[in-house]
Structure formats: C-alpha cells, structure tokens
Amino acid sequence: MALSVYDILKRPLWTEKSSHQFAKLHQYAFEVDKRASKTMIKDAVETLFDVRVLRVNTMVMPAKRSRRALSRRLLVRRSAYKKALVTLHPDDTIEVFEGVR
16 A cells, blocks of 8 residues: 555644744654654655755654553553654745744
8 A cells, every 4th residue: 555645644733842843943743653664754745845855864762651640550552653853945845834933
C-alpha cells in the first residue's frame, strides 16, 4: 500500500523549541507516518506547501508513561511517533506557522 501525500504528514508540531526553529533557522517540525522515508517527506512538503526543501531530519520519539492528575496509581501510556524536522530555503515560508510565535 503506497502512502499518499496527505497520509505522510499527520500534523504540525508547535512547541517553544519548534517556534524558535522556524523563526530563526527556517526549520519546521511535523509528526509523520512511521513508514515514510525522508524523500517521501520532502516530496510531500514540497507538493502541499509549494516550497523548496533543503534537508529533512527524522527521529522516532519513544513511547512514554505518565500518571493521571487525579490518581497516583493510574498509568497512561502515550504511543511512539515519528517526527520530521524539515529545513526550507531561506526565501520560503509555510503560512500555517506564520501567526504562531
């Protein structure tokens, strides 16, 4: 089963670190499908946002266990996910991230 462009990128990641990265370094963070390769991610970002991608770094974020706020005994497990850090050409921007700083 081949992944479509819309299946590769799941959602953008907005954190304090990622907001600094896209403001200063032209790097954008996305949660991506675990089966997606770097070239697939590059093609998806270039197609969807009409930008030039210079580099793609990927990492698999491990699953984490945490406790629920109301109970000390109740453990919750967040599943692992794959994260992609996409570096764009300095002249290009993604409008979705522009209002967030």
